[in-house]
Amino acid sequence: xxxxxxxxxxxxxxxxxxxxxxxxxxxxxIYVSLNKTQKSTESMLxxxxxxxxxxxxxxxxxxxxxxxxxxHIAPDQLDLLSAAVRAFINDIKGKKFxxxxxxxxxxxxxxxxxxxxxxxxxxxxxxxxxxxxxxFSPTTKGEQLLKKIYNFFDKVK
Amino acid sequence: MKYLxxxxxxxxxxxxxxxxxxxxxxxxxxxxxxxxxxxxxxIKLVNLGGSGREDVFLDFWMTDSKGSIVLTKRETVxxxxxxxxVRTFVMPQDTKTGSYTLHAEITYSDGRDATAANDFxxxxxxxxxxxxxxxxxxxxxxxxxxxxxxxxxxxPVWKRFQIRFKVKSIVSKRH
Numbered sequence: 001x002x003x004x005x006x007x008x009x010x011x012x013x014x015x016x017x018x019x020x021x022x023x024x025x026x027x028x029x030i031y032v033s034l035n036k037t038q039k040s041t042e043s044m045l046x047x048x049x050x051x052x053x054x055x056x057x058x059x060x061x062x063x064x065x066x067x068x069x070x071x072h073i074a075p076d077q078l079d080l081l082s083a084a085v086r087a088f089i090n091d092i093k094g095k096k097f098x099x100x101x102x103x104x105x106x107x108x109x110x111x112x113x114x115x116x117x118x119x120x121x122x123x124x125x126x127x128x129x130x131x132x133x134x135x136f137s138p139t140t141k142g143e144q145l146l147k148k149i150y151n152f153f154d155k156v157k
Numbered sequence: 158m159k160y161l162x163x164x165x166x167x168x169x170x171x172x173x174x175x176x177x178x179x180x181x182x183x184x185x186x187x188x189x190x191x192x193x194x195x196x197x198x199x200i201k202l203v204n205l206g207g208s209g210r211e212d213v214f215l216d217f218w219m220t221d222s223k224g225s226i227v228l229t230k231r232e233t234v235x236x237x238x239x240x241x242x243v244r245t246f247v248m249p250q251d252t253k254t255g256s257y258t259l260h261a262e263i264t265y266s267d268g269r270d271a272t273a274a275n276d277f278x279x280x281x282x283x284x285x286x287x288x289x290x291x292x293x294x295x296x297x298x299x300x301x302x303x304x305x306x307x308x309x310x311x312x313p314v315w316k317r318f319q320i321r322f323k324v325k326s327i328v329s330k331r332h
Contacts (some may be wrong), residue, residue: 087324
C-alpha cells in the first residue's frame with residue numbers, strides 16, 4: 001500500500017480531503033483530525049457526500065467528549081497519537097486507510113524533529129499492515145518539516 | 158566564803174596510735190546500674206601513723222537489701238600514708254533488682270582495721286529507644302523519589318495501554 005503526502009493550498013485543502021476519503025469507497029478508515037473538530041470534519045464530509053459510518057476519528061482539536069466512539073488526543077502527545085493510530089490499524093479488520101488532515105498543524109505544538117519521528121512511526125506502521133496513508137498539509141506551513149518528511153512517503157503531490 | 162585557789166597540773170601524755178581509715182565512693186553515674194553492668198568505686202585508704210609502707214588486706218563484698226552476700230573479692234595492696242584507687246565490680250546477669258551495698262574492709266598486719274560501705278541500686282535495663290525518625294524520613298523520601306520516577310516512567314505506558322483499550326472498545330462496537 002502506498003503512502004501519499006498531499007501539499008495543497010489552504011483553500012483547496014478540504015476539497016482534496018473530501019475527494020481522497022471518497023475515493024476509498026466503503027472501506028473503513030482512520031481519520032486524524034488536526035485542524036477541525038471531529039464534529040465539524042464529519043459534517044463537512046457528509047456535506048461532500050462522503051459516508052462517515054466507517055470512519056474512526058481521532059480528534060486532536062478538542063478534548064470535549066461528544067461521542068463514545070471518538071478518541072480525543074492532545075496534539076502535543078505524539079506518542080499517544082501514534083499508539084492510537086497503531087491500535088486502530090491493528091484492531092480494524094480487513095482493508096483500511098489512514099487520513100491525516102493537516103500534518104503541519106502538529107508543528108504548533110511539537111518540535112519538527114518530533115513530528116518527523118511521528119510521521120515515520122505512523123507510515124512504518126501503515127506500511128507493515130498494508131494500510132494506505134494519505135496525509136495533507138497546507139503549503140503555507142512547515143516548509144522545513146515538509147522537507148524532513150518527504151522521504152517517509154511514497155508519493156508527494 | 159573564800160575559795161582557796163589551788164594550782165592544777167594537767168599532764169598531757171601523747172601516746173602514738175596509728176590511724177587507719179577507708180572510704181568508698183560510688184560515682185553518681187554508677188549509683189543505678191542494670192544486671193550485668195559494671196559498678197565502679199573509688200577507694201581511699203588512709204594509714205596515718207603507720208610505720209612506712211605496708212601491705213594490707215582489702216576485702217570487698219556486696220550485699221543485697223536482705224544482707225545476703227552476692228559478691229566477694231579480696232586483694233592485697235601496699236599503703237604508705239594514703240592510697241587511692243578505682244575498683245570495678247561486674248554485677249552478675251542474674252542480679253535481682255533492688256538496693257545493694259558495697260562493703261570494703263582494710264586489715265593491717267597489726268590487727269588494725271576499718272570498714273566503709275556505699276549503697277547503689279540495681280534496676281532493670283532500660284532499652285534506650287532508638288530514634289528511628291531519620292530512617293523513616295529517609296525511607297519516605299526514597300519512596301517518594303522512586304514513585305516519582307516510576308510514575309514518570311510508567312505513566313506513558315499506562316496511558317498507551319488506556320488508548321489501546323479504548324480503541325479496541327470503539328472498534329468492537331462498530332463491528
